[in-house]
Amino acid sequence: MREYIIGRVMQGFATIVVVSMIVFLLTRISGDPTDLMMSPQATEEERQIFRRLQGFDQPLWQQYVTFVTNAMRGDLGKSIRWGEPVVSLVWQRFPNTLQLALTAFLIALLVGLPVGALSALRPNGFFDSFGKIFALLGQSIPSFWLGIMLILLLSVHFGLLPTSGRGGGLFTPNGWKYMIMPALCLSTFSMAAITRLTRSGMLDVLDSEYIKMVRLKGASETMLVWKHAMKNAMIPVLTVASLQLVGLLNGSVVIESVFGWPGIGSLAVQAIFGRDYTVVQFVALMTSVMFITTNLVVDILYAYIDPRIRYGRTD
């Protein structure tokens, strides 16, 4: 077990190193980033000063070493536009994105789990067909278009919900209204994925020997489905779901732009168009590290639960 954990942590660490290289290279891909980050009106003298200040005149490997050593100290550069350290800039916005992602995740679970489970009870029945169409649409509709359509219907036509912004916050009297549409749009894809996974997991479990055993022992159908079967069908679902949650932080880039949600997604978009690449580098790095860490934790927890993983191959 210890060997497995050490191996897995090393893998995660190696992946983070590769990610840091990719993120570092993002702005160096077109050569000298000075031209990218400065406005076209800047004079040659200003460019030279900027180049020296940012260290762009040094060899590439040296710039990377500086980037990594600074990052280890928690210094990921300053935003060129706001003049503030990117870490604090992103940190201010992060709770908003997290709130949105968590709400979307909750919606996806609350809808996906029961719809998937009920679909599996009568394969190809009425509810299953409904569930299939529902999951298929969830994976086919572009979320940002769904957002625009919801704005058209709920805000413009019926005037029920505000079109964009965050309001006073989730827990203020009217704040929750601002959350509904963005969270719903963000959740569609995960909702569809969770529905499909729950359905196939339930189909597997309902077919297994131990469920037949429970049935033979005379357990009620309700107990059988919602306690015994659901508990076992949940394991693969939760594995995927945990990664979906991190994926939602990433998917919020477009949704935040549609609804003017003040999170890290819309910050990244603003930063890209404002040539403020240090901000985007940090956002990308942070999301990746969160994803890798979550993956690592899930894998290790999994190894605790399932000894086959501990002693078998690590793939």
Added chain:
Amino acid sequence: MAVQTSAEPLAGLRTPRPGPGAWFAKAAREISHIPIIPGTLLTLVIIAAIFADFLAPHTPSAFDLEQTFRPPAWEADGAWDHPLGTDNLGRDVYSRILHGSRLALFVGFVVVFIAGSVGTTLAITAGYMGGPVEAIIMRVTDAFFSLPFLTVALVLAAVLGPSLPNLIIILALGGWTRYARVIRGEVLRLKEIDFVAAAKLAGTPTPMILFKHIFPNVTNTMVVLATLELGGTIIAAASLGFLGVGVPQEIPTWGGMLSEGRPYIASAWWIATFPGLAITFTVLGTNLLGDWLRWRLDPQFRQL
């Protein structure tokens, strides 16, 4: 069974090499099995893409400032001259959607092809070689997989500038990891099977084993993945277009149309609505096709 009397005793058992005619017949038979809904949806989109020049009543980029914000034909103010209305510059929405299908399909297919080739090659190499080669390839794969794709794509699009080849490179960079992860698993399983060991014993050179024994056994998975990724690629391309990066603005794209129509959503709902429907129907078609292919080619996944 009759006694073999011909000179070559096994002649009757050998199947003739299928000619191009047989291949064509097989392809036609396979196509005829495609279920009706994805078949119809995709045929319509492909026809739109190929014959856009003939089907479109107007030039997609021609603007007419006297004809701005005309509603679709069935609305009170509409006329059949502009079946789906016109946008803020008086351009015909229907013609632009037809032409937009070209870019969507072209980008989708090319990206899926490049990403599939790269991902599969890396997966086969990693899975078969093992050792440090595998470790390096898989860490790079994990790294790319963990990066927030849209954010990175936005940066690259902004740095590299808007152009079709750039868009394709960016989308392919985000797309190959799934093939690498899934197909590597298959290769690990395949290389333990006897026929690979037999080929190795017979002295078959490694590239030959990879190409003739491993690759043909992962093509089904590759095709299923590619079909399922096609829809995601089209949505990703539209997302970039919606955020205002990707291809130059002169080229009509569904994502670009959505972002142009968004400010007028309250007064001219049709500009942003129809391109979104086009995306949804196309992606619905590819997703349904992918599910069906998976069901047909991969018995393991019949339940999904």
